[in-house]
Amino acid sequence: MAAPAVPVETAEAAEVAPVRKSKKKLLVIVGLLVLLAGGGGAGAWFLTAGGPDAPKEEPPKAPVYLPLETFTVNLQGAEQQFLQTDITLQVSDPAQVDAIKAHMPRVRSRLLTLLSGKQAGELVTAADKKKLAQEILAQVRQPFDPKGKPQQVDDVLFTSFVIQ
Template identity: 50%
Template sequence: MKADPKADAAAVPKSSPKKLIIIIVVAVLVLIAGGGGAAWYFMQGGADGKAAVKEAAPAEPPVYVPLEKFVVNLQPEDGEQYLQIQFTLQVPTLEQVDLIKANMPKIQSRVLLLLSSKRASELNTPEGKRQLSSEIIAAVNEPFVDKGAPQLVSDVLYTSFIIQ
């Protein structure tokens, strides 16, 4: 039982030129819509990228306020020990520098009280020094007047750190 090749050819309907044109037009429209969507996506991403760079760039470079050397007795562990430390505060503006300089006695008092409460074993490790930096920032950022605005010290940069 052989199948008739002419019958198989007759069973497959021929596609009309109208259907072929419609398929091509739909495919072109899909490609155009996809290209337009991709262009919009990348243009939006480029605009957001430029805005993010502008937002990330600080308006002014940070300003540094060096403080005088502090020498304090540490809490006793294995005999008398003292800490000699010098550091610089990082602030965002010159107005903050003026505010800190005008209130330097309060800052010195706060830092001295903080430093004299420490033990040498707490300060010997890098983690201890980082913790001390956080505590100094918190102490200096406390408002100088009741219900006043806090200072904007963002970092403590050690320039000398000696424990004896």
């Protein structure tokens, strides 16, 4: 007997069905690759903060310190008490060091006046010393000339602090 004749449509449909499956798989694979590549590119962009056009952060500048000569003053009060302290100024740049050194007699005068006006009881706690550091900072920042610019002093550091 002869094999039943397969209609032409059925034979074509059988050939087309596997092709559709492979095209579908191919589209899914290509879609996943595009998605992964896009995600990887976006991740790289975020990690490099926008690429080579992004502004570069400069490393922080090393601090510049200016140690002052030791201050020894009589403190106010009924008892005869003395304060001996070493102070170091932290400034923004070496130009500020030169400006302060050029006016050191004025700086020392301002600080001696400030320190000698204190009583021993005002300088006991850490909070008292922080307050004194802020007062010293205000004195040193004042312009040396009537129309001059204030000094750029960032911090006042006590390297020695003795009350007797």
